[in-house]
Amino acid sequence: MKSVTDKPDQYLINCSGVTLDLRKAPVVMGIVNVTPDSFYDGGMFVQKKDKPDYDRALNHALQLIRSGATIIDIGGESSRPGAEPIPTEEEIRRTVPLIGMLRKKTDALISIDTWKSEVAEAAIRAGAQLVNDISGFTFDADLPEICRKYQAAVILMHTPTKPQSMQWSTGTSSTSNDIITTVTAYLQRSILTARHHGINDIIIDPGFGFGKTVEENYRLLGAMNKLQKLQRPLLAGVSRKSFLGHVIAEPRQPTPPPSERLSATLAAETIALLNGASIIRAHDVKAAMQTIAVVMASRAASA
Template structure:
């Protein structure tokens, strides 16, 4: 899954793809480099991020999704927690909804139940983006994250959403300390065994600056790719990445060496 942030303030690429023409060209480049899905986001969810109005988010993403749906032969995902924008994005051609709030907004579950052709990513987040990193706290991060995802999955299936449409994401970096993140990454196999398809997004995140020395996001590529390979080996179904070419090449090497399918 290639990341396409059409925002001015995302932690790694804010402002790079704010203009629709630049966003479309970057998405095409990621497709050519091996992306299977393009994930379009119009509101930053980095720690401390300010909220964005529905109209502003709509102006940022809908024209891009319309263009990509007409030009690309791979699925387009909308990264949003707003049900109204989910509906607009699906109407524009999105085939996946990637929600950091796990469809907890009023009306989101019902909306998705009415669109059986759309896949859904349910992510765990403790708190909200503006405050989530102030004091993350768990007794048992793996069991608490898994229980939350199970609860959200059950709510969805009880509303008529087929389980095969659902992907879960433990939310690395979303209301977690470094040790929480590492513990969840070690538990990737457990999550896959319990839930089936798991999405992991570690690309360029601040955990690498904590582990390897302070460095800006664009200097975290190698660490991101290496961690993505460990996640793939543990069974993660979708890797959400900024650096598609490097990740795809690493997956090809891993496949050749291990004879596994990635």
């Protein structure tokens, strides 16, 4: 078993002047979506006429931090399959006031879940320190320069297409395309783009559920450790996603909704941790923290 110091310097992430140390143990990123249509928590923090409920969202974020979240990931545009894009101004309206409120209440790291450079800049100015880009720097050519300008850390994810063109995780995959090779090559290009712009603080995300069949998601989950050759911390975002529902469905019964996928989520998070994940992106922070504790105890006992 590798010691803490065996992990490379890339596991020390500079987030706009604050260090995220991923050498010793995995951490949890808590999810707060200020959207009316996200697949699990859509509308949870939205009032009538799509007005964000900032106070409720703030209290939820603070509760996630009390439960152990190291990072709070705030999103203002749904990235679920089929989701329609929203104007930049609306995304800023949903997220930036909440980020400012949260920054006044906590020193926890704040991430903005966006692929838009204008949203990212407004969020960073309000207090965000990481940019979580589902496109891996492929949707907005101006985003890398914004991240470099403010020394924000970046999370670069694999996705083959924009959400409005994406399908839910269904069916089985063809053996003609190897998902591990595809994701690895895509993330390699994303890392090169970041490095070209002088960005070295990079986390990678294979993009579970984004334009992948059920079979491809499980193949990726089981072989996630192969992405460690990219020498960047790995983030696993499997929380309550549809590919989990497909395998826990009762015969001849509908796929269980996201609210009934917690046990499957914890199983998938365990597999991800055993395959090298350094960050678990979760709706259920306390449960994810307990999952990490069990995995770490097992590693320590067998060392």
